[in-house]
Amino acid sequence: MSEAHSDPAGQWDGMDYRTIARMIDTFLPRVQKPARYTGGEFNSNPKDWEARGPQGRHRIRLGIAFPDIYDIGMSNLGMQVLYEVVNRDDRFLAERVFAPWFDMEAELRRSRVPLFGLETRHALGQFDVLGFSLAYELDYTNVLNMLNLAHIPVRARDRGPEHPIVIAGGSNATNPEPMSDFIDAFLIGEGEESLTAFLALYDELRESSPRPDRTVLLREAAHRIPGCYVPTLYEAHYDDRGVFTALEPLPGAPELPVKKSFVDLVDYPLPTRPVVPYMETIHDRAAIEIMRGCGRGCRFCQADLIYRPRRVRPRAQIIEMADQLLKSTGYNELSLLSLSSADIKHIDLVVQDAIDLFDDNTLTIAMPSTRVDAFNVHLAELIERGKRSGITFAPEAGTERMREVIHKGVSEADTLAAAEMAYSRGWQTIKLYFMIGLPTETDQDVEGIGHLAQKVLDVGRRHHGRRARVTVGVSTMVPKAHTPFQWAAQATRPQIERRISVLRNVTRDRGMRVSWHDPESTIVEGVMSRGDRRVGTAIYGAWRRGARFDAWNQHLRFEAWQAGMGDAGLDIETYGTDDRDIHARLPWDHVDVGVARWHLVAQWNRARGVEAEPRQRQSFVLLHGEDVTTAPTLATVGASALATQS
Numbered sequence: 001m002s003e004a005h006s007d008p009a010g011q012w013d014g015m016d017y018r019t020i021a022r023m024i025d026t027f028l029p030r031v032q033k034p035a036r037y038t039g040g041e042f043n044s045n046p047k048d049w050e051a052r053g054p055q056g057r058h059r060i061r062l063g064i065a066f067p068d069i070y071d072i073g074m075s076n077l078g079m080q081v082l083y084e085v086v087n088r089d090d091r092f093l094a095e096r097v098f099a100p101w102f103d104m105e106a107e108l109r110r111s112r113v114p115l116f117g118l119e120t121r122h123a124l125g126q127f128d129v130l131g132f133s134l135a136y137e138l139d140y141t142n143v144l145n146m147l148n149l150a151h152i153p154v155r156a157r158d159r160g161p162e163h164p165i166v167i168a169g170g171s172n173a174t175n176p177e178p179m180s181d182f183i184d185a186f187l188i189g190e191g192e193e194s195l196t197a198f199l200a201l202y203d204e205l206r207e208s209s210p211r212p213d214r215t216v217l218l219r220e221a222a223h224r225i226p227g228c229y230v231p232t233l234y235e236a237h238y239d240d241r242g243v244f245t246a247l248e249p250l251p252g253a254p255e256l257p258v259k260k261s262f263v264d265l266v267d268y269p270l271p272t273r274p275v276v277p278y279m280e281t282i283h284d285r286a287a288i289e290i291m292r293g294c295g296r297g298c299r300f301c302q303a304d305l306i307y308r309p310r311r312v313r314p315r316a317q318i319i320e321m322a323d324q325l326l327k328s329t330g331y332n333e334l335s336l337l338s339l340s341s342a343d344i345k346h347i348d349l350v351v352q353d354a355i356d357l358f359d360d361n362t363l364t365i366a367m368p369s370t371r372v373d374a375f376n377v378h379l380a381e382l383i384e385r386g387k388r389s390g391i392t393f394a395p396e397a398g399t400e401r402m403r404e405v406i407h408k409g410v411s412e413a414d415t416l417a418a419a420e421m422a423y424s425r426g427w428q429t430i431k432l433y434f435m436i437g438l439p440t441e442t443d444q445d446v447e448g449i450g451h452l453a454q455k456v457l458d459v460g461r462r463h464h465g466r467r468a469r470v471t472v473g474v475s476t477m478v479p480k481a482h483t484p485f486q487w488a489a490q491a492t493r494p495q496i497e498r499r500i501s502v503l504r505n506v507t508r509d510r511g512m513r514v515s516w517h518d519p520e521s522t523i524v525e526g527v528m529s530r531g532d533r534r535v536g537t538a539i540y541g542a543w544r545r546g547a548r549f550d551a552w553n554q555h556l557r558f559e560a561w562q563a564g565m566g567d568a569g570l571d572i573e574t575y576g577t578d579d580r581d582i583h584a585r586l587p588w589d590h591v592d593v594g595v596a597r598w599h600l601v602a603q604w605n606r607a608r609g610v611e612a613e614p615r616q617r618q619s620f621v622l623l624h625g626e627d628v629t630t631a632p633t634l635a636t637v638g639a640s641a642l643a644t645q646s
């Protein structure tokens with residue numbers, strides 16, 4: 001099914017939007033779910049392509065690109081927010097584009113129709129800027145494939161004045177190096193302000209020419225826009241063993257580090273009019289981000305660290321947004337999104353207020369929450385109102401020792417008390433989430449997962465007999481940049497397989513269903529999450545050999561990845577499988593997410609039972625020539641700036 005690709009240094013070859021529209025209409029009867037490609041949905045905003053902005057110039061045209069299919073991308077709240085932020089500004093125009101599924105890709109390639117924006121069907125090559133959302137490492141080959149389908153050179157160095165500027169943001173931009181061969185500029189941090197600042201800069205530089213010089217634009221952006229990182233302005237160095245040693249600014253480049261941008265959530269009560277798909281998507285409902293950040297400090301959790309400070313949306317604003325959203329979309333289901341909803345003060349009152357918006361009690365609320373305690377059960381009761389569809393707890397590890405290592409702050413007694421409450425209130429099935437492949441893990445820790453799950457099931461049987469169920473979801477930890485576990489070894493394939501087999505041996509009860517992540521996708525994700533620039537060669541090599549939709553287990557082509565890593569002179573099975581030296585430079589050290597390195601070192605040492613020596617702490621005082629122990633971090637600055645919100 002997957003074919004090898006070539007990467008012609010192509011360009012948009014003049015096919016106008018009318019021809020593209022006509023050709024696409026001939027494909028649609030032959031592809032699955034044609035509504036993925038039609039656009040025209042309720043609340044979509046097809047702005048006039050030719051209309052002029054306030055300065056009499058055409059609007060800056062942005063393609064917001066999501067590197068997975070429509071069904072997934074349309075459920076991405078960040079994309080809906082940015083679409084509205086950009087389109088509200090009369091200087092700009094934003095359209096959406098998603099990765100075409102295999103059948104549509106084949107049609108596009110066969111007919112040489114370029115990938116296009118959903119709103120007006122203009123070729124992506126006609127846009128000024130293409131912005132990719134990077135939230136998952138296994139989507140990276142889709143970025144290359146989408147560029148190729150748009151007839152835009154995949155590598156940044158092959159693009160010329162006739163091509164759009166390709167930018168990227170999202171959580172994975174906090175380690176931009178693996179994708180730095182393909183992206184002209186990264187916007188690191190939260191995009192609500194930096195994206196419009198980038199487009200405004202583009203507009204400003206057009207005063208002298210219709211398409212600004214890319215080199216000038218990128219250099220100006222790196223200097224002037226918070227969180228903007230332009231990889232070509234820096235050179236990576238490695239030692240004789242191929243270990244990354246430094247990122248050196250080239251002449252004219254801004255000094256490092258690049259500090260992430262972040263916003264005050266209360267200033268962005270968006271989206272108000274999200275696009276409503278005509279087809280079913282994975283989350284077919286209105287959504288509001290009720291909190292950004294978490295602050296609980298689980299040591300494996302990247303989201304906790306990169307989205308600091310924790311910002312809670314005020315209750316009145318949430319309800320106002322909910323009212324507006326439900327009226328503008330016709331949905332009767334509302335998702336209240338955050339990293340840890342149960343930690344929000346008075347969240348039960350927020351939920352009740354939302355339910356009360358509909359007099360007839362027909363509003364369905366969805367609120368992902370995995371906290372292991374009675375309050376989570378109380379929340380689930382409030383949300384489900386009589387139904388008992390499912391309740392989830394995430395103890396994350398099987399033994400008290402392991403939970404201390406990861407700083408989860410949950411005991412076995414907490415888990416059993418929460419299970420007792422859930423089963424006694426009518427739930428028959430409890431979902432439990434765990435991780436394997438954690439630092440210092442032993443077979444006993446893995447067996448502990450099975451033992452804890454069994455104890456939970458025993459509680460269920462006291463209430464429901466044979467109808468009680470426990471489902472156990474197990475993922476393998478992938479150490480992430482900017483977390484205390486960024487120095488941890490990635491579990492090897494034999495280790496992962498051994499731990500899965502240990503787990504299977506202790507989860508044989510018929511009331512238990514166990515599932516785990518595919519080890520090969522974990523290995524690929526692990527390589528890219530902490531990769532340096534050389535990994536870009538592997539991504540390119542894997543894509544050339546047909547890899548795409550790697551996030552879909554059935555489409556992951558591990559052999560293409562193995563060969564791609566070989567192109568880079570790296571071994572996929574061993575890359576990142578040793579603990580990293582805490583004194584060494586890391587490929588993402590030039591990105592400052594607002595958390596001091598000594599804090600991460602202290603947490604990593606505590607996880608391993610190592611007391612931090614004063615001398616060890618000293619060695620991290622000077623990072624990029626800056627005293628990170630005393631410099632105000634984004635977390636502290638933000639916390640005081642936002643203190644009035646809650």
Ligand code: SF4
Nearest residue numbers: 294297298301304339
């Ligand atoms: S509670 Fe969840 S979101 Fe918060 S730090 Fe822990 S794992 Fe991350």
